[in-house]
Amino acid sequence: xxxxxxxxxxxxxxxxxxxxxxxxxxxxxxxxxxxxxxxxxxxxxxxxxxxxxxxxxxxxxxxxxxxxxxxxxxxxxxxxxxxxxxxxxxxxxxxxxxxxxxxxxxxxxxxxxxxxxxxxxxxxxxxxxxxxxxxxxxxxxxxxxxxxxxxxxxxxxxxxxxxxxxxxxxxxxxxxxxxxxxxxxxxxxxxxxxxxxxxxxxxxxxxxxxxxxxxxxxxxxxxxxxxxxxxxxxxxxxxxxxxxxxxxxxxxxxxxxxxxxxxxxxxxxxxxxxxxxxxxxxxxxxxxxxxxxxxxxxxxxxxxxxxxxxxxxxxxxxxxxxxxxxxxxxxxxxxxxxxxxxxxxxxxxxxxxxxxxxxxxxxxxxxxxxxxxxxxxxxxxxxxxxxxxxxxxxxxxxxxxxxxxxxxxxxxxxxxxxxxxxxxxxx
Amino acid sequence: xxxxxxxxxxxxxxxxxxxxxxxxxxxxxxxxxxxxxxxxxxxxxxxxxxxxxxxxxxxxxxxxxxxxxxxxxxxxxxxxxxxxxxxxxxxxxxxxxxxxxxxxxxxxxxxxxxxxxxxxxxxxxxxxxxxxxxxxxxxxxxxxxxxxxxxxxxxxxxxxxxxxxxxxxxxxxxxxxxxxxxxxxxxxxxxxxxxxxxxxxxxxxxxxxxxxxxxxxxxxxxxxxxxxxxxxxxxxxxxxxxxxxxxxxxxxxxxxxxxxxxxxxxxxxxxxxxxxxxxxxxxxxxxxxxxxxxxxxxxxxxxxxxxxxxxxxxxxxxxxxxxxxxxxxxxxxxxxxxxxxxxxxxxxxxxxxxxxxxxxxxxxxxxxxxxxxxxxxxxxxxxxxxxxxxxxxxxxxxxxxxxxxxxxxxxxxxxxxxxxxxxxxxxxxxxxxxxxxxxxxxxxxxxxxxxxxxxxxxxxxxxxxxxxxxxxxxxxxxxxxxxxxxxxxxxxxxxxxxxxxxxxxxxxxxxxxxxxxxxxxxx
Numbered sequence: 001x002x003x004x005x006x007x008x009x010x011x012x013x014x015x016x017x018x019x020x021x022x023x024x025x026x027x028x029x030x031x032x033x034x035x036x037x038x039x040x041x042x043x044x045x046x047x048x049x050x051x052x053x054x055x056x057x058x059x060x061x062x063x064x065x066x067x068x069x070x071x072x073x074x075x076x077x078x079x080x081x082x083x084x085x086x087x088x089x090x091x092x093x094x095x096x097x098x099x100x101x102x103x104x105x106x107x108x109x110x111x112x113x114x115x116x117x118x119x120x121x122x123x124x125x126x127x128x129x130x131x132x133x134x135x136x137x138x139x140x141x142x143x144x145x146x147x148x149x150x151x152x153x154x155x156x157x158x159x160x161x162x163x164x165x166x167x168x169x170x171x172x173x174x175x176x177x178x179x180x181x182x183x184x185x186x187x188x189x190x191x192x193x194x195x196x197x198x199x200x201x202x203x204x205x206x207x208x209x210x211x212x213x214x215x216x217x218x219x220x221x222x223x224x225x226x227x228x229x230x231x232x233x234x235x236x237x238x239x240x241x242x243x244x245x246x247x248x249x250x251x252x253x254x255x256x257x258x259x260x261x262x263x264x265x266x267x268x269x270x271x272x273x274x275x276x277x278x279x280x281x282x283x284x285x286x287x288x289x290x291x292x293x294x295x296x297x298x299x300x301x302x303x304x305x306x307x308x309x310x311x312x313x314x315x316x317x318x319x320x321x322x323x324x325x326x327x328x329x330x331x332x333x334x335x336x337x338x339x340x341x342x343x344x345x346x347x348x349x350x351x352x353x354x355x356x357x358x359x360x361x362x363x364x365x366x367x368x369x370x371x372x373x374x375x376x377x378x379x380x381x382x383x384x385x386x387x388x389x390x391x392x393x394x395x396x397x398x399x400x401x402x403x404x405x406x407x408x409x410x411x412x413x414x415x416x417x418x419x420x421x422x423x424x425x426x427x
Numbered sequence: 428x429x430x431x432x433x434x435x436x437x438x439x440x441x442x443x444x445x446x447x448x449x450x451x452x453x454x455x456x457x458x459x460x461x462x463x464x465x466x467x468x469x470x471x472x473x474x475x476x477x478x479x480x481x482x483x484x485x486x487x488x489x490x491x492x493x494x495x496x497x498x499x500x501x502x503x504x505x506x507x508x509x510x511x512x513x514x515x516x517x518x519x520x521x522x523x524x525x526x527x528x529x530x531x532x533x534x535x536x537x538x539x540x541x542x543x544x545x546x547x548x549x550x551x552x553x554x555x556x557x558x559x560x561x562x563x564x565x566x567x568x569x570x571x572x573x574x575x576x577x578x579x580x581x582x583x584x585x586x587x588x589x590x591x592x593x594x595x596x597x598x599x600x601x602x603x604x605x606x607x608x609x610x611x612x613x614x615x616x617x618x619x620x621x622x623x624x625x626x627x628x629x630x631x632x633x634x635x636x637x638x639x640x641x642x643x644x645x646x647x648x649x650x651x652x653x654x655x656x657x658x659x660x661x662x663x664x665x666x667x668x669x670x671x672x673x674x675x676x677x678x679x680x681x682x683x684x685x686x687x688x689x690x691x692x693x694x695x696x697x698x699x700x701x702x703x704x705x706x707x708x709x710x711x712x713x714x715x716x717x718x719x720x721x722x723x724x725x726x727x728x729x730x731x732x733x734x735x736x737x738x739x740x741x742x743x744x745x746x747x748x749x750x751x752x753x754x755x756x757x758x759x760x761x762x763x764x765x766x767x768x769x770x771x772x773x774x775x776x777x778x779x780x781x782x783x784x785x786x787x788x789x790x791x792x793x794x795x796x797x798x799x800x801x802x803x804x805x806x807x808x809x810x811x812x813x814x815x816x817x818x819x820x821x822x823x824x825x826x827x828x829x830x831x832x833x834x835x836x837x838x839x840x841x842x843x844x845x846x847x848x849x850x851x852x853x854x855x856x857x858x859x860x861x862x863x864x865x866x867x868x869x870x871x872x873x874x875x876x877x878x879x880x881x882x883x884x885x886x887x888x889x890x891x892x893x894x895x896x897x898x899x900x901x902x903x904x905x906x907x908x909x910x911x912x913x914x915x916x917x918x919x920x921x922x923x924x925x926x927x928x929x930x931x932x933x934x935x936x937x938x939x940x941x942x943x944x945x946x947x948x949x950x
Binding site for chain 1: 721840843844885888896901906914916917924929933936937941942943
């Protein structure tokens with residue numbers, strides 16, 4: 001079978017690209033080694049949270065400053081308008097997660113250790129945690145759930161730098177008896193879906209919180225019915241309730257993965273996990289087929305275009321071997337941000353600027369990986385997400401923003417092959 | 428331990444031990460068992476120096492059988508004693524010496540002769556049998572020999588000794604630095620001590636002061652105007668994920684760099700190198716040494732460079748030399764040295780015990796306390812060869828599956844804080860209480876918290892949250908603890924960061940910076 005596009009990678013960037021292409025009538029195949037970073041990251045769409053040490057209030061307004069300091073950043077290929085268009089499209093394609101937000105304004109949500117973190121688009125269940133307006137917050141933990149420590153969160157948050165006064169306190173509740181004393185986020189979320197934990201929580205919080213308090217709970221309100229549970233909590237308690245993202249596995253991230261893959265499957269798109277794309281058949285500077293290894297051996301999938309969304313080092317899209325050589329693992333593409341003949345030496349301080357932090361592929365404005373000469377390696381290969389070099393997304397708080405925006409932009413470039421290259425508007 | 432937080436204006440003791448490595452706690456335990464009142468001071472945590480940074484090999488003596496027969500004899504004798512008295516610290520992995528294609532197979536004959544002469548049980552086995560036992564070992568080995576090497580947990584050993592000493596009345600004071608030795612004429616009568624935690628200073632008056640500071644023994648001796656020449660021989664170790672070998676696998680050749688690979692708890696460790704360093708506190712890991720160990724590992728276990736390296740660290744051997752300088756530190760004897768400064772420099776009440784190796788720590792302690800007895804009114808018999816260590820009373824050797832076996836009957840009975848090392852919440856809380864510490868690094872040394880594949884990616888937030896919930900620390904200290912641990916961990920991670928461990932490190936970056944944003948915690 002041949003495809004219009006093969007997408008390599010089932011993280012946020014790959015799924016966004018695949019869904020956009022599918023929606024526009026393409027026959028798409030998604031192949032991936034496994035689920036992507038959706039299961040690790042909070043489902044917030046962080047477009048740009050920091051430029052250096054400066055906390056960003058408006059990602060769109062801060063783009064010039066970002067690009068001044070990081071000229072090879074993936075956002076250089078997108079204008080603020082295109083960024084906004086991609087994110088707006090995403091907001092309407094995220095199922096019941098119900099994103100709100102804009103590229104013009106960051107909200108500040110508390111992390112599980114009590115640091116206000118800037119995000120541009122957030123799921124409905126998290127939006128109530130915006131700290132900018134201040135207020136009285138209470139953070140609720142569940143006994144036995146080890147990945148959320150409300151007291152530390154509250155104590156840190158009370159001392160955080162915020163535009164309006166915030167008070168915070170912690171509360172630990174003991175959920176109805178469970179045979180398990182070691183609770184993961186997935187297990188607690190499952191109990192919200194099936195054991196009616198939401199009703200218990202309403203009863204438990206009604207007496208222990210004041211009507212003007214804003215209630216933060218760990219992001220475990222369910223995998224399937226979180227939106228309904230959250231809604232029931234807000235109406236039942238008549239208080240604002242919100243989820244706080246915590247350690248992986250990320251329950252809201254899994255919801256997002258499920259929402260995107262469900263739409264793909266409904267449209268007949270195959271998502272094949274547990275396989276490895278490695279290599280291509282090439283003719284006249286174009287990829288004609290992608291080679292995919294599965295348990296029974298290699299299969300070659302003829303295709304019109306390819307989106308490489310295989311991730312960075314964390315997802316295996318990049319690898320550094322013990323001799324200090326960095327490789328792009330699917331097509332052996334040229335990389336930027338890697339040391340040449342010099343052996344990589346990481347800096348001695350954990351928070352220092354680290355070599356390889358910006359490693360990845362460089363692209364043209366159509367997001368096609370380019371070689372040292374600046375020309376596309378393959379005319380029909382596009383890259384999206386964490387495989388793109390030039391960003392330090394975990395420091396910038398830009399990872400999910402890059403994935404959504406470039407996943408969408410890669411799809412657009414494939415859908416309109418003859419369109420004029422996008423102007424590098426924001427430089 | 429609870430005692431370390433008690434204010435101390437001054438202490439009286441028969442014996443003051445300086446140094447909290449295996450030798451120091453061994454001396455303290457030995458002295459306490461003989462009925463002497465004993466105080467031990469250590470400038471940092473117990474086992475924070477050489478002991479906690481060695482490869483973990485309980486020598487059979489095979490390694491020294493050819494070139495250092497007396498060291499070999501000591502090793503096999505102590506090996507047998509520790510199996511009996513420190514069973515919970517010893518895993519009976521067995522040891523195997525192999526002749527790889529890079530080693531002269533005839534050395535095997537010398538090896539067998541040396542083992543026979545020194546009483547180290549050694550048996551040649553067919554190569555096919557060796558490969559059956561160790562399927563990952565280089566299939567081109569030409570000879571293989573079995574010896575009773577074992578894997579020794581240095582932290583369990585040190586804490587077992589320390590608890591045992593305390594049970595017999597000793598006071599063990601980690602984080603207590605010696606500021607100076609107190610002299611009365613030509614006699615050392617005690618030391619001036621500062622608590623590194625509270626800043627409080629106090630004196631310890633003792634009849635005998637035993638300098639067991641290992642590679643730092645020269646610095647302590649200087650305080651009494653005595654001279655102890657200890658060279659610091661830095662050795663690099665790399666912990667690899669999982670056990671690539673079941674036994675302690677040694678190259679059958681003259682001891683050299685990177686020729687030992689042994690299982691230690693959930694990991695395996697390759698060692699080591701030997702580089703003279705002028706200052707035992709300055710142990711910079713060089714890329715060339717990392718590459719050397721990886722290349723030597725590749726000779727023992729093909730594919731070693733693709734295996735996952737978790738952590739690298741360097742320890743310093745205390746190498747005693749009495750006279751002229753020696754070029755190669757490995758050629759300095761690995762036997763220990765007991766120095767009575769009354770006969771050397773005319774300073775009474777002051778002994779130095781240094782050199783040696785962890786395998787023979789008990790013997791070193793015995794000889795030091797024997798010498799101390801002479802200054803304390805006469806011989807008292809040593810009991811450490813018979814009395815088991817705290818935690819080893821049942822004489823059951825440690826097995827890798829012990830923690831799992833303890834958890835399995837009631838799966839998920841409580842939170843598992845560290846999945847890599849199967850550490851439960853109550854285990855963590857008990858350790859905090861018992862040790863009176865809130866330093867994650869101290870807790871790591873007792874529990875192995877954060878020493879598995881994720882290097883703390885998941886457990887550090889949890890452990891910090893639990894410490895803070897316990898009410899013993901406020902958020903400022905909690906944040907410092909977490910950030911300090913991340914920096915400390917990075918020191919051992921960044922030198923070997925490649926392959927799957929870089930992948931893990933990037934995931935940890937996402938957790939700490941992307942999800943929690945610890946970089947912007949309030950100062």
